[in-house]
Amino acid sequence: MIIAQRKPIKEILKMLEGYKKILIVGCRACVTVCCAGGQKEVEVMGSIIRIDRKRRNIAVKTIERVIDRQCDSIYFSAIDEDVQESDAVLSLACGVGVNMLAETYPKKVILPALNTGFMGITEEQGVWSERCIGCGDCILDKTAGLCPLARCPKGVLNGPCLGSNQGKCEVYPENDCVWYLIYKRLKELNQLDKLKEIIPPKNWSEGLPPRKIIREDIRL
Amino acid sequence: MKINGSLKAALSKGHFVVTTEFYPPKEANKNEVEKRALVLKNVVDAVLVRDNPLAEVHMSPLATTTILLNKGLKPIMHIGIRDKNRLAIQSDILGASALGVKAFFCLEDCHQRVGDHPGAKAVFDLDCVQLISIMKKIEHSFVGTRINPFAHPLELHLINLSKKINAGVDFIQTMPVFDLERFEEFISLIKEENLYLLAGVSPIKSWQALQSMPKMNVPDSIVRRLKNSPENKQAEEGIKICVEIINALKEIKGVSGIHIFAPDWEESIPVLVHRANLK
Amino acid sequence: MSCTGKIDNLTLLHALEEGAEQVFVFGCPEEECHNLTGSKKARTRIEYLKKILMELGMREDSVKFVAVPRVISPKRYKIYHVS
Secondary structure (H helix, E strand, O other): OOEEHHHOOHHHHHHOOOOEEEEEEEEHHHHHOOOOOHHHHHHHHHHHHEEEHHOOOOOEEEEEEEOOOOHHHHHHHHHHHHHHHEEEEEEOOOOHHHHHHHHHOOEEEEEEOOOEEEEEEEEOEEEEEEEOOOOOOOOOOOOOOOOHHHHHHOOOOOOOOOEEEOEOOOOOOOOEOHHHHHHHHHOOOOOHHHOOOOOOOOHHOOOOOOOOOOOOOOOO | OOOOOOHHHHHHHOEEEEEEHHHHHHHHOHHOOOOOOOHOOOOOOEEEOOOOOOOOOOOOOOHHHHHHHHHOOOOEEOOOOOOOOOHHHHHHHHHHHHHOOOOOEEEEOHHHOOOOOOOOOOOOOOHHHHHHHHOOOOOOEEEEEEOOOOOHHHHHHHHHHHHHOOOOOOOEEEEEEEOHHHHHHHHHHOOOOEEEEEEEEEOOOOOOHHHHHOOOOOOHHHHHHHHHHHHHHHHHHHHHHHHHHHHHHHHOOOOOOEEEOOOOOHHHHHHHHHHHOOO | OOOOOHHOOOHHHHHHHHHOOOOEEEEOOOHHHOOHHHHHHHHHEEEEEEEHHHOOOOHHHHEEEOOOOOOOOOOHHOOOOOO
8 A cells, every 4th residue: 555654744834824714624545544634643643733823812623524535636526615605615535536636636735644655464463564666567576575666775676786795685685685584585486596587677668757558458 | 008998908917906096176177186196006907987876976987987097097887777768878878988998897776865855856768788898889998886795695696696697797895895705605606707706895994884884794793893992903903904814805816906996095095005016 | 552663643732733733642662562563653653743843843751652551541540731
């Protein structure tokens, strides 16, 4: 899923300067799972904004809502009226949701409360880490299902690098070296030969923005 | 002095070569390069010109190499993988080749976060295995890379080395050697005959300097020798230790030369070469 | 509340929003937490809240965790209301 985290409060409050009716809208998908933009976070955000305005004696009206997803405009019907009523919409969704709102409501000010990060997993409660960079040309069949582009800071396709030692990463010593993990897994699977194959330079033509996928067989 | 492929020629004739790490200046300083070149010219067989080492901005290796060539030195040009994509890298290889450089080098560079521009966007479009293949496309090119003989698990690094060999690598340099016993274990695992191995050596300036060096597998006996020397005698002890290691390496079958790491202490290089009877 | 481990930052924020100058959270000392990790969780959550409050320009001690051995109840403390 997409992992994001809340922007610094100061930055958010600065963005909201001058707006009197603020719709705070969260999302029940990825950002709820990574505790950045769900029901709880929307309520906390509302309270923070009201405390800030009260301290500075500036009036504000906040509306708090959460919808299933912000990456599909069909879910916006539930907040349509609130959007029209507000001066600014503070979205607690990932960047995709913010874009979707902006495209759907071109006459409204749409602001991002989050910094969207990466595609990843929950390692444990409160800890999320990157697992896929969306390169568009998956090589996980060659690396026992572990992605070197997402987990090696040098993105080497024929690893490990010179600095890998004791199974740890040279750049982030608290992390395991993903090439060490790949080596261990391939060894266990009796497929160490895969590690001996040279992976050629990556074809990035499907890996860079702006990307689009079209399925003619599905289009109406 | 012939420049084209003469490092290759020296190695193929069985000459015990001496190469050294060369960090270009951090400012646009042609004079400094020329001054250093004059000292190193009569002391080492070739100079490895590094590309933005330690992820810090330095004069470009192509410019530095050109200055060195004009002073009659034999440069090995390092091309980093962190700062350039495959087009820029090939452009540099062609440029260097046109100027007469045949010896090239690659290693997996320091990540930008440790350097002077931690917020920079890194490239890493090619890795070393892929880059070696590209460098070998230049006719008569002589290509090297680096390995850490003390890394664990060694099997993983040797598999990686075998890929570099398949890609055509001609010589390898090792990270500095202090533990000769472990180094000999490593040598016994390298059976490839067409691969020249240059053992890394590094003179330690002081016990203080040792503390700030990256973990380099230095045996306790050496640590003690430095620690127990009075502060003003530690540099001398560091040189002594290095010379002893060089002399031992000369006797190990499979070692074709040494690569001196002394970027902060270039003055020590002529001393080491002289004391170890290398020229 | 049966344990400060159940403390929710939203509750503390609401108290501040409604006009409280300071919010005290009374709980077992960390090493003596009756439920083992409750006090520790409360403390980390309050640390997180403090960072938010400081970004709002409020005092760091707007929220405070007070360690109180379980046998003594906060009712026995005098609470002074400052208006």
